[in-house]
Amino acid sequence: MSKSLIxxxxxxxxxxxxKSFILVxxxxxxxxxxxxxxxxxxxxxxxxxxxxxRKIGYVDLAGGFDDGAGLGAEFAPYPGVPEATQALLxxxxxxxxxxxxxxxxxxxxxxxxxxxxxxxPPDTVESIREFLITNLIGDQTSxxxxxxxxxxxxxxxxxxxxxxxxAGGQDPFLAFFLPYVFAxxxxxxxxxxxxxxxxxxxxxxxxxxxxxxxxxxxxxQLLAGKVFGLGAAGLAQMLxxxxxxxxxxxxxxxxxxxxxxxxxxxxxxxxxxxxxVTGYLLFAVAxxxxxxxxxxxxxxxxxxxxxxxxxxxxxxxxxxxxxxPGHPIAVALTFIPPTAxxxxxxxxxxxxxxxxxxxxxxxxxxGAIGGSVWAGAKVFRASLLMYGKRPGPGEIARFIREA
Amino acid sequence: MNAVSxxxxxxxxxxxxxxxxxxxxxxxxxxxxEVFGLIGPNGAGKTTVIRMLMEIIKPDSGQIRILGQSxxxxxxxxxxxxxxxxxxxxxxxxxxxxxxxxxxxGCSGPAVQQRAAALLERTGMHxxxxxxxxxxxxxxxxxxxxxxxxxxxxxxxxxxxxFYGLDPVNTRLIKDMVGELRRAGKAVILSTHMMNxxxxxxxxxxMVNRGRPVLYGNLAEIKDRYRTNSVFISVDGDPGRIEGVxxxxxxxxxxxxxxxxxxxxxxxxxxxxxxxITVNRFEVALPxxxxxxxxxxxxxxxx
Numbered sequence: 001m002s003k004s005l006i007x008x009x010x011x012x013x014x015x016x017x018x019k020s021f022i023l024v025x026x027x028x029x030x031x032x033x034x035x036x037x038x039x040x041x042x043x044x045x046x047x048x049x050x051x052x053x054r055k056i057g058y059v060d061l062a063g064g065f066d067d068g069a070g071l072g073a074e075f076a077p078y079p080g081v082p083e084a085t086q087a088l089l090x091x092x093x094x095x096x097x098x099x100x101x102x103x104x105x106x107x108x109x110x111x112x113x114x115x116x117x118x119x120x121p122p123d124t125v126e127s128i129r130e131f132l133i134t135n136l137i138g139d140q141t142s143x144x145x146x147x148x149x150x151x152x153x154x155x156x157x158x159x160x161x162x163x164x165x166x167a168g169g170q171d172p173f174l175a176f177f178l179p180y181v182f183a184x185x186x187x188x189x190x191x192x193x194x195x196x197x198x199x200x201x202x203x204x205x206x207x208x209x210x211x212x213x214x215x216x217x218x219x220x221q222l223l224a225g226k227v228f229g230l231g232a233a234g235l236a237q238m239l240x241x242x243x244x245x246x247x248x249x250x251x252x253x254x255x256x257x258x259x260x261x262x263x264x265x266x267x268x269x270x271x272x273x274x275x276x277v278t279g280y281l282l283f284a285v286a287x288x289x290x291x292x293x294x295x296x297x298x299x300x301x302x303x304x305x306x307x308x309x310x311x312x313x314x315x316x317x318x319x320x321x322x323x324x325p326g327h328p329i330a331v332a333l334t335f336i337p338p339t340a341x342x343x344x345x346x347x348x349x350x351x352x353x354x355x356x357x358x359x360x361x362x363x364x365x366x367g368a369i370g371g372s373v374w375a376g377a378k379v380f381r382a383s384l385l386m387y388g389k390r391p392g393p394g395e396i397a398r399f400i401r402e403a
Numbered sequence: 404m405n406a407v408s409x410x411x412x413x414x415x416x417x418x419x420x421x422x423x424x425x426x427x428x429x430x431x432x433x434x435x436x437e438v439f440g441l442i443g444p445n446g447a448g449k450t451t452v453i454r455m456l457m458e459i460i461k462p463d464s465g466q467i468r469i470l471g472q473s474x475x476x477x478x479x480x481x482x483x484x485x486x487x488x489x490x491x492x493x494x495x496x497x498x499x500x501x502x503x504x505x506x507x508x509g510c511s512g513p514a515v516q517q518r519a520a521a522l523l524e525r526t527g528m529h530x531x532x533x534x535x536x537x538x539x540x541x542x543x544x545x546x547x548x549x550x551x552x553x554x555x556x557x558x559x560x561x562x563x564x565x566f567y568g569l570d571p572v573n574t575r576l577i578k579d580m581v582g583e584l585r586r587a588g589k590a591v592i593l594s595t596h597m598m599n600x601x602x603x604x605x606x607x608x609x610m611v612n613r614g615r616p617v618l619y620g621n622l623a624e625i626k627d628r629y630r631t632n633s634v635f636i637s638v639d640g641d642p643g644r645i646e647g648v649x650x651x652x653x654x655x656x657x658x659x660x661x662x663x664x665x666x667x668x669x670x671x672x673x674x675x676x677x678x679x680i681t682v683n684r685f686e687v688a689l690p691x692x693x694x695x696x697x698x699x700x701x702x703x704x705x706x
Contacts, residue, residue, distance in 0.1 A: 216479055
């Protein structure tokens with residue numbers, strides 16, 4: 001077995017055994033599940049269920065509002081406000097409303113309830129609306145027209161591109177949920193894996209273990225084994241999250257009306273993994289260099305936040321990228337290697353990205369990875385053996401020239 | 404020293420860090436079955452030389468050959484290195500840490516496990532093999548690191564300050580094991596500030612100062628070269644005035660007599676016996692290595 005493979009295997013197993021890795025890996029799917037359950041809980045809280053009465057009382061002071069049959073809710077008439085109030089207090093109705101004598105002129109309806117509400121529940125508004133429409137025009141028109149009057153619009157918006165073809169991207173799931181979740185998963189996974197790399201290297205340097213390792217393997221073998229070992233652990237983590245997301249979408253989101261038709265496109269998953277690998281490699285090498293430069297693990301950690309900052313930049317433009325994935329800023333961020341992975345994945349999940357942009361983006365990323373590995377390996381090798389003194393920019397430039 | 408017995412050959416090696424010359428014109432050889440002392444004051448360039456031998460850093464010029472071959476990736480499998488700054492994976496068990504470090508030297512499987520068990524037994528560390536490294540005392544961790552250095556049975560062993568921080572019992576243990584390595588035909592390079600350890604263990608030495616070689620050769624010959632014309636004596640009573648003695652230094656248990664150029668140690672001994680003085684100790688004084696070290700480090704001329 002080559003020495004890089006031995007380091008790879010060691011790093012992979014050590015990472016899999018880390019409590020923090022296990023915790024984070026399992027926590028994300030659990031949080032997704034918790035989010036779904038909370039949503040369901042909120043929904044059922046809004047929905048009183050079978051046990052609670054769904055009957056709505058009303059007092060008709062305008063006259064002629066007496067047809068409540070065949071509607072979604074059950075309507076109970078009361079001769080006056082005192083009787084209706086008595087029924088509400090007795091729990092016979094969940095609320096009641098009064099149709100004043102001048103209703104046709106004002107449209108004003110007064111509703112009484114014992115529940116504390118931020119706003120009137122939409123289903124109640126819908127039920128009262130249905131009752132009023134039925135009574136206003138029910139006997140003047142056909143059943144079909146009446147039904148359409150109750151629900152006059154089922155809007156479907158189609159966005160056209162420059163050629164007049166449907167461009168897609170109006171699906172609420174694909175438009176917002178997927179880009180957002182993908183970007184977060186990608187960012188977390190990249191940061192966790194490269195963070196472990198940084199921590200491992202800075203600890204090995206601080207404990208002087210690095211000298212023993214370098215007496216057995218070359219700096220390049222060590223760097224390769226660590227980067228790929230932790231990358232594999234991060235990829236496994238990312239795949240688990242994607243599978244969890246897929247299961248959640250397939251099973252859980254069918255209960256959410258706006259997301260019931262959602263699916264996870266296979267092409268998107270493949271490109272997301274490709275961007276994960278390239279994004280991780282770029283940040284991993286940068287983190288490895290930071291770990292080798294810092295004199296202590298703590299110092300390296302603080303420097304790493306500067307290195308990882310560019311990855312977060314696309315999130316500042318989240319709305320812009322989701323609403324207008326072809327915006328020049330979104331396109332530009334796709335071509336800048338540190339911001340490319342998250343921007344590209346957000347754009348990809350919001351709408352299709354031209355193939356040439358993907359190809360150029362990935363080519364620039366590959367070039368940046370090659371350059372950072374070339375320079376990073378030199379700085380890594382030279383900085384690892386500097387104890388108690390952090391190399392300055394001039395020294396780092398010299399390492400790259402000389403090493 | 405013939406080519407077959409030579410384990411380490413260093414020829415005119417130079418290394419610079421920017422404007423600083425860390426090593427200049429370093430040349431030496433170490434034979435199989437030899438303990439070689441690499442000594443020098445702090446910052447003299449010893450660690451730089453060792454790191455170049457281990458191919459951790461590359462020399463700017465010159466040549467290094469280990470076991471007759473230029474340094475290459477596989478060379479590292481035949482060398483063992485105990486660095487001055489020690490460190491092991493704190494969260495790993497002793498057994499796992501040893502297995503991993505041996506695998507990086509190209510050794511794995513039952514043979515390594517058996518050798519690890521034997522070395523742990525030899526050092527009294529076997530009961531601690533399942534403990535995490537962070538649970539060990541500093542001295543115990545140092546023993547584990549020494550085991551890791553020789554676990555893969557290297558032909559060349561480099562020990563940088565191996566006795567630092569060890570108690571006398573463990574110091575003796577490591578010395579004995581260094582002796583065993585010598586008898587097994589291994590080449591051992593010992594870098595230390597402890598001159599008494601060098602005198603006890605080493606056959607030959609190289610002293611570097613400010614990155615340059617200043618003393619190289621057989622230890623006995625170097626001491627002879629640096630000896631002053633003086634003797635150590637211990638006698639019953641007062642020896643009185645002795646012809647040719649220019650100065651006396653009382654070391655408590657014995658006297659050190661400095662002789663003039665015309666007086667030999669034999670003449671002093673003959674004079675004492677001629678005066679019927681009981682002589683309990685008589686020794687031609689050779690300077691301790693520590694004194695030579697200080698004289699050379701301070702730039703005193705060679706005699």
